[in-house]
Amino acid sequence: DVKVTQSSRYLVKRTGEKVFLECVQDMDHENMFWYRQDPGLGLRLIYFSYDVKMKEKGDIPEGYSVSREKKERFSLILESASTNQTSMYLCASSSPGQGITGANVLTFGAGSRLTVL
Amino acid sequence: DQQVKQNSPSLSVQEGRISILNCDYTNSMFDYFLWYKKYPAEGPTFLISISSIKDKNEDGRFTVFLNKSAKHLSLHIVPSQPGDSAVYFCAASLREYGNKLVFGAGTILRVKS
Numbered sequence: 001d002v003k004v005t006q007s008s009r010y011l012v013k014r015t016g017e018k019v020f021l022e023c024v025q026d027m028d029h030e031n032m033f034w035y036r037q038d039p040g041l042g043l044r045l046i047y048f049s050y051d052v053k054m055k056e057k058g059d060i061p062e063g064y065s066v067s068r069e070k071k072e073r074f075s076l077i078l079e080s081a082s083t084n085q086t087s088m089y090l091c092a093s094s095s096p097g098q099g100i101t102g103a104n105v106l107t108f109g110a111g112s113r114l115t116v117l
Numbered sequence: 118d119q120q121v122k123q124n125s126p127s128l129s130v131q132e133g134r135i136s137i138l139n140c141d142y143t144n145s146m147f148d149y150f151l152w153y154k155k156y157p158a159e160g161p162t163f164l165i166s167i168s169s170i171k172d173k174n175e176d177g178r179f180t181v182f183l184n185k186s187a188k189h190l191s192l193h194i195v196p197s198q199p200g201d202s203a204v205y206f207c208a209a210s211l212r213e214y215g216n217k218l219v220f221g222a223g224t225i226l227r228v229k230s
């Protein structure tokens with residue numbers, strides 16, 4: 001019954017490494033999002049995408065990039081990981097129609113906890 | 118500048134009593150407000166939402182109240198159960214911003230049995 005799958009639950013990387021976080025959804029949703037969760041700061045939006053090959057910056061895009069080559073897959077890339085990117089990363093998806101007729105309810109994956117040493 | 122604020126980092130409640138979680142916002146144009154619940158090592162799950170044109174929405178033990186003049190909403194859980202112990206996030210969205218969700222910092226609820 002898993003709808004949004006994040007491939008890595010726990011990762012430990014070294015400063016300067018390139019990191020890929022993968023997210024796949026099976027609900028045929030157009031919208032996909034990457035958030036990071038930090039204590040006292042809640043969930044902050046990094047990047048989002050409303051369609052294949054399309055991407056938009058969120059509130060904290062610095063140090064990150066994304067890729068959306070297929071509708072069901074949205075990847076978050078840390079080009080050169082730094083210790084301040086140690087965090088819980090959450091992928092989510094939603095259907096655009098939800099935002100028209102009602103609240104834009106996001107379905108989240110289980111999260112990827114990244115530690116950068 | 119946080120547009121959605123949850124000023125109580127934690128709340129402890131006895132089983133069977135009411136839990137009240139609060140949320141304040143600054144943007145009066147928000148269209149919808151949502152509450153999510155998050156257990157450790159899991160992703161947030163949607164709980165309940167309310168449109169900005171309503172002042173109350175109820176779903177079983179969960180009721181959300183919206184006070185637009187005060188830019189304040191609250192989530193009431195009655196009766197509280199130990200399984201309700203989790204982090205609760207308040208979120209808001211605005212259609213002209215693409216319906217992106219803006220989240221608060223979260224409140225940890227502990228329900229004691």
